[in-house]
Amino acid sequence: MHITLRIWRQTNPAGPGRLVTYELSDVTEDMSLLEVLDLLNLQLARNGEEPIAFDSDCREGICGSCGLQINGRPHGPLKGVASCQIHMRTFKENDTITIEPFRAKAFPVVKDLVIDRTAFDRIIQAGGFISVNTGGAPDANAIPIPKNTVDAAFEAAACISCGACVAACKNASAMLFVAAKVAHLGRLPQGEVERKERCLSMVAQMDAEKFGACSNTYACEAECPKEISVDNIAFLNRELLRAKVF
Amino acid sequence: MELNSRIPAGPLVEKWDSHRFNLKLVNPANRRKYHIVVVGTGLAGASAAATLAELGYRVTSLCYHESPRRAHSIAAQGGINAPKNYANDGDSIYRLFYDTIKGGDYRSREANVYRLAQVSNNIIDQCVAQGVPLARDYGGLLDTRSFGGAQVSRTFYAQGQTGQQLLLGAYQALSRQIGMGNIVFYPRREMLDLVVIDGQARGIVVRNMINGQIESIACDAVILATGGYANVFFLSTNARMSNATAIWRAYKRGACFANPCFTQIHPTCIPVSSEHQSKLTLMSESLRNDGRIWVPMIKGDKRDPNLIPEVERDYYLERIYPSFGNLSPRDVSSRRAKEVCDAGFGVGPTGKAVYLDFRDTIQRNGREWIKEKYGNLFDMYRQITGENAYETPMRIYPALHYTMGGLWVDYNLMSTIPGLFVLGEANFSDHGANRLGASALMQGLADGYFIISYTIGDYFASNKFHKVDTSHEAFRTAEKELKSTIDRLLGIRGKRAVDDIHKDLGHIMWEYCGMARNAAGLKKALEAIPSLEEEFWRNVSVPGRTDDLNQELEKAQRLIDFLELGKLIAEDALHREESCGGHFREEHETEDNEAKRDDENFSYVAAWEYRGPGNPPKLNKESLNFEYLKPSQRSYK
Numbered sequence: 001m002h003i004t005l006r007i008w009r010q011t012n013p014a015g016p017g018r019l020v021t022y023e024l025s026d027v028t029e030d031m032s033l034l035e036v037l038d039l040l041n042l043q044l045a046r047n048g049e050e051p052i053a054f055d056s057d058c059r060e061g062i063c064g065s066c067g068l069q070i071n072g073r074p075h076g077p078l079k080g081v082a083s084c085q086i087h088m089r090t091f092k093e094n095d096t097i098t099i100e101p102f103r104a105k106a107f108p109v110v111k112d113l114v115i116d117r118t119a120f121d122r123i124i125q126a127g128g129f130i131s132v133n134t135g136g137a138p139d140a141n142a143i144p145i146p147k148n149t150v151d152a153a154f155e156a157a158a159c160i161s162c163g164a165c166v167a168a169c170k171n172a173s174a175m176l177f178v179a180a181k182v183a184h185l186g187r188l189p190q191g192e193v194e195r196k197e198r199c200l201s202m203v204a205q206m207d208a209e210k211f212g213a214c215s216n217t218y219a220c221e222a223e224c225p226k227e228i229s230v231d232n233i234a235f236l237n238r239e240l241l242r243a244k245v246f
Numbered sequence: 247m248e249l250n251s252r253i254p255a256g257p258l259v260e261k262w263d264s265h266r267f268n269l270k271l272v273n274p275a276n277r278r279k280y281h282i283v284v285v286g287t288g289l290a291g292a293s294a295a296a297t298l299a300e301l302g303y304r305v306t307s308l309c310y311h312e313s314p315r316r317a318h319s320i321a322a323q324g325g326i327n328a329p330k331n332y333a334n335d336g337d338s339i340y341r342l343f344y345d346t347i348k349g350g351d352y353r354s355r356e357a358n359v360y361r362l363a364q365v366s367n368n369i370i371d372q373c374v375a376q377g378v379p380l381a382r383d384y385g386g387l388l389d390t391r392s393f394g395g396a397q398v399s400r401t402f403y404a405q406g407q408t409g410q411q412l413l414l415g416a417y418q419a420l421s422r423q424i425g426m427g428n429i430v431f432y433p434r435r436e437m438l439d440l441v442v443i444d445g446q447a448r449g450i451v452v453r454n455m456i457n458g459q460i461e462s463i464a465c466d467a468v469i470l471a472t473g474g475y476a477n478v479f480f481l482s483t484n485a486r487m488s489n490a491t492a493i494w495r496a497y498k499r500g501a502c503f504a505n506p507c508f509t510q511i512h513p514t515c516i517p518v519s520s521e522h523q524s525k526l527t528l529m530s531e532s533l534r535n536d537g538r539i540w541v542p543m544i545k546g547d548k549r550d551p552n553l554i555p556e557v558e559r560d561y562y563l564e565r566i567y568p569s570f571g572n573l574s575p576r577d578v579s580s581r582r583a584k585e586v587c588d589a590g591f592g593v594g595p596t597g598k599a600v601y602l603d604f605r606d607t608i609q610r611n612g613r614e615w616i617k618e619k620y621g622n623l624f625d626m627y628r629q630i631t632g633e634n635a636y637e638t639p640m641r642i643y644p645a646l647h648y649t650m651g652g653l654w655v656d657y658n659l660m661s662t663i664p665g666l667f668v669l670g671e672a673n674f675s676d677h678g679a680n681r682l683g684a685s686a687l688m689q690g691l692a693d694g695y696f697i698i699s700y701t702i703g704d705y706f707a708s709n710k711f712h713k714v715d716t717s718h719e720a721f722r723t724a725e726k727e728l729k730s731t732i733d734r735l736l737g738i739r740g741k742r743a744v745d746d747i748h749k750d751l752g753h754i755m756w757e758y759c760g761m762a763r764n765a766a767g768l769k770k771a772l773e774a775i776p777s778l779e780e781e782f783w784r785n786v787s788v789p790g791r792t793d794d795l796n797q798e799l800e801k802a803q804r805l806i807d808f809l810e811l812g813k814l815i816a817e818d819a820l821h822r823e824e825s826c827g828g829h830f831r832e833e834h835e836t837e838d839n840e841a842k843r844d845d846e847n848f849s850y851v852a853a854w855e856y857r858g859p860g861n862p863p864k865l866n867k868e869s870l871n872f873e874y875l876k877p878s879q880r881s882y883k
Contacts (some may be wrong), residue, residue: 006367011794012794028522030518030519030520030631031520031522032524034524035522035523035524038522038524038745039522039745042743042745042746045743045744045745045787045788045789046741046742046743046746046787047787048739048787048788049789050789051789051790051797051798051799053795055312055795056486057311057318057485057486057487058316058320058321058485058486059485059524059525059527060320060321060527060626061629062320062321062407062410063311063316063317063318063320063321063485063624064316065311065314065316066314066743067311068320074526080625081629083860085626085629085630087630087632089632102541109607109763111794111795114660114776114795116312116700117313118312118313118433120313120425121313121314121315121421121433124417124418124421125421125422125424126425127421127425128325128418128419128421129376129377129419129421130375130376130377131422132376132419133297133300134293134296134297134300134372134377134419134695134696134699135368135372135696137368137371138371139371139373139375140330140370140371140373140374140380140388141330141332141387141388143380144382144385144387145386145474146382146386147382147383147384150379150380150381150382151379153377153828154379154381154404154405154411157379157404157411157414158407158410160410161313161315184377185377186337188375188377188379190374190377191377193386204574220761221497244397
C-alpha cells in the first residue's frame with residue numbers, strides 16, 4: 001500500500017508545532033498503524049534524521065500509553081480500540097492519515113506525539129483508592145458481592161487511563177475518567193466507607209488540574225477504547241450530591 | 247563466590263514462620279531513618295513500594311513510564327493462583343507447592359516455592375480488600391478456573407484482564423502513599439547504573455527521559471522490580487520498552503545472574519505475519535480450558551478448517567497426553583506445536599500455526615457463555631488478524647513470553663550485593679526451569695506485599711550504615727561513565743537503526759537459542775553475537791541530542807545490554823548439558839521426545855559472576871536439595 005502520513009512535530013513543550021508530510025510506499029495491510037510509524041522511524045534513523053517521538057508500550061490496547069488523534073478522532077476511526085490496535089486494513093490505498101497528539105490544556109505536549117498525562121495520576125493520588133494497608137485483610141469470600149455489582153464495578157475498572165475521553169470532549173473534561181474510578185470503587189462494599197471523601201477529593205483535584213466541566217455530549221463514551229459508559233458519570237453526579245447533602 | 251541461600255532450617259511447613267520470627271525487626275520509629283529506592287512499578291515494585299511506605303520506611307519509587315500504572319504486569323490476562331480450595335476439588339498449599347516444583351522441572355528451591363504457595367492465599371484476600379473486581383458466581387462468591395499444569399481449579403481471574411486489575415490495586419495502594427507524602431515518585435526515569443559503596447548497594451543513577459539529565463539517588467537499600475528480559479529476542483509478548491538494563495548493570499556491579507537460559511515460550515500467541523511485526527500478542531492460556539488444539543491429518547491441508555471433518559483432525563495434545571490434554575504445561579505444548587509445524591502439518595499462510603478451536607464449547611454452552619469468559623480476547627484476535635474466532639478456529643503459535651532466569655537472590659530476596667534486593671520476574675527464584683500459568687502475578691505480589699516487607703528490616707537491623715549522599719565519588723564516576731557512553735553512541739552516526747540490529751539479534755536468539763537448542767547452534771550464536779555487537783558500535787545510527795527526549799538513545803542503551811546478555815544466555819544454554827523445562831537441548835531427550843534432565847550433574851542453580859570486560863564470567867553453583875519431593879521424570883500423560 002502507498003500511504004501519506006501527516007504527522008505533528010513539535011520539538012519542545014513551548015515551541016510551535018506543525019504537521020509534516022511523509023510518503024510511505026511499502027506498507028502492508030497486516031501492519032498496525034504504529035508499525036507504520038516504526039517503519040517511518042527506521043527510515044529516518046538510518047538517514048540520521050530524528051525519528052518521531054510517540055508513546056507506546058504493550059501494543060495490545062491495555063497499558064494506555066498510546067494516545068493519538070488519528071484523522072481528528074482519539075484513537076482513530078474504529079470503535080472500542082486503542083491507537084495501537086488499528087491495522088492498516090482499516091485504510092485504503094493512497095489514503096492520507098493525519099496523526100496528532102491528544103489536545104487538552106491538562107495534557108501538555110512534551111515532544112511530537114508525546115504528551116504528559118500525569119494529571120490523571122494526581123487525581124488517583126487524591127483519593128482513587130480504598131485505604132487498606134497490606135496484611136490483615138479478611139478472607140476474600142467473607143463478603144459475598146452480587147455478580148452484577150462486581151460486573152458493573154469491573155466494567156468501570158476497565159479504564160486504561162489513556163485520556164481519549166478528555167481529548168474527545170470539547171471542554172477537555174475528565175469526568176468519564178474520574179467517574180469510572182469513583183464507580184469502580186463506590187459500587188463495591190469494600191469502597192463504601194470512603195465513598196464521600198473519595199468523590200469529593202478526586203473531583204477537587206480534577207478541577208485543580210484545569211480539566212473542563214462535563215459537556216454532556218457523550219463524546220467521551222463514543223471515543224473510549226474500553227467503551228466505558230456515561231452511566232458512570234450519572235453515578236458520579238449522584239455520589240457528589242449525596243456527599244454534599246448528607 | 248560463596249552462594250549462601252539462607253534457607254532456614256526446620257520442617258518445610260514451618261520454615262517461613264520460624265524465619266519470620268528469627269528476622270530482626272526495625273522499631274517503627276526508626277524506620278523513617280532508612281531510605282529505600284524501588285525501581286519499577288509493576289506488580290512487584292508497586293506492591294513493595296506501597297507496603298514499605300505503609301510500614302514507615304522512606305521510599306523513592308521510579309519507572310520509565312509516564313505513569314506507574316503502565317507497567318507491563320498490566321497485560322497479564324489469565325489469572326492468579328491461590329490454593330483457597332473454594333472449588334472443593336482437593337487443592338491445598340502442598341498441592342500448589344507440588345505442582346509448581348514439578349512444573350518448574352525440579353530446578354527451583356523447595357523452601358521458596360512452599361513459601362510462595364503459603365502466602366498466595368493472603369494475596370487474594372489483600373486484593374479483594376483493595377477493591378479488585380475478581381470474577382464472582384451468582385451466589386456472590388469468588389469464581390475460579392483451571393490453568394495449564396494443574397488438575398484443580400485454583401486460578402482467580404477478572405475476565406481477561408487479571409493483570410490489569412491486580413496492577414490497578416497495587417497502583418492505587420502506591421498512589422495513596424504518594425498522595426500522603428510517604429513515597430517520592432519519579433516518572434520517566436530509566437535506571438542506568440547501580441552504585442555500590444563499601445560493598446553495599448547505596449544508590450542508583452538514572453536518566454531523566456524528558457530532559458536527558460543524569461541524576462543520582464543515594465539510599466540505604468535498592469529494590470529492583472524491573473521485569474524480565476524476553477525482549478532480547480526482539481519479538482516477544484513483552485511490551486516494547488521492557489528491557490534488561492537495570493538487572494544487567496547490577497550484574498556488572500557484582501550481582502550474580504542465575505539461569506539466564508531458562509526462557510519460556512508461550513504456546514498460545516498470535517502467529518508472526520511479517521518482518522515488520524513489532525511485537526507478539528499473547529492469547530491467554532486460559533483459552534486452553536475451552537478450546538481444543540488441532541492440526542489437519544493431511545500435510546499442507548489448505549481447506550477451510552470448518553470443512554475438515556472430525557476424523558481428519560489430529561487433536562495431538564489430547565492424543566499424546568490423555569490426562570492433561572490441552573492443559574499440558576507451556577513448554578510441552580509449545581514443543582509439540584513446533585514439531586507438528588516442522589513436520590508440515592502447520593496451518594495458515596506461513597504454515598507456522600496450529601488451530602485452537604472453540605466449536606465444541608460453543609455448541610455445548612453457547613456463544614454468550616464464551617463471550618462472557620473470553621470476550622476481550624476474541625475481540626483482540628479479531629483486531630489483529632481480521633478473523634472472527636467464534637466462527638473459525640484461532641491460529642496460534644508459540645512465542646517468547648517470560649524469563650525464569652534473573653538475578654540470583656537468597657531466601658530474603660537479596661542478591662549477591664548486600665542491600666540490593668530483586669523482586670518479581672527480575673529475580674530467578676521460584677519458577678525453576680519453567681513457570682506455570684497464573685504464577686507470575688502470584689510471585690510478583692508475594693514478593694512485594696508479603697516477603698520483602700519482612701526481610702528488608704532484617705538487613706537494616708543487622709548492618710551498619712555510613713552516611714552517604716550523591717556527592718560521593720562513586721556517583722560522580724558512574725555519572726561520568728554514563729555520559730561518555732551516551733556521547734559515544736551519538737557520535738557513531740552509522741547507517742543502521744537500533745531496531746535493525748535488534749531484529750538481527752532476535753533472529754540469532756530465536757534460531758539458535760529458542761525453543762530447541764543444540765551445541766552446534768549455540769556455538770554459532772556465540773560467534774554471531776559478538777560480531778553483531780562489533781557492528782553495533784561501528785555502524786549504529788542514534789540521531790538526536792542527549793539533553794532531550796530521545797527514544798532512539800533509550801533503545802540504543804537497552805540494546806547494548808541485550809547484546810551482552812544474549813551471549814550469557816547462549817553460554818548458559820551451552821553449559822547446561824541437559825534438557826529441563828523451557829531449556830530444551832536436542833541432544834538430551836527421552837525416547838518419547840520429552841525433556842531429559844540430568845539430576846546427577848545439573849541439579850543446581852547456575853549463578854554467573856561478572857569479571858570485567860573481556861573476561862569470561864565465572865560460574866558459581868548453588869546445589870538444589872529436594873527433601874520432600876523426589877525429582878521424577880515429568881509426565882502429563
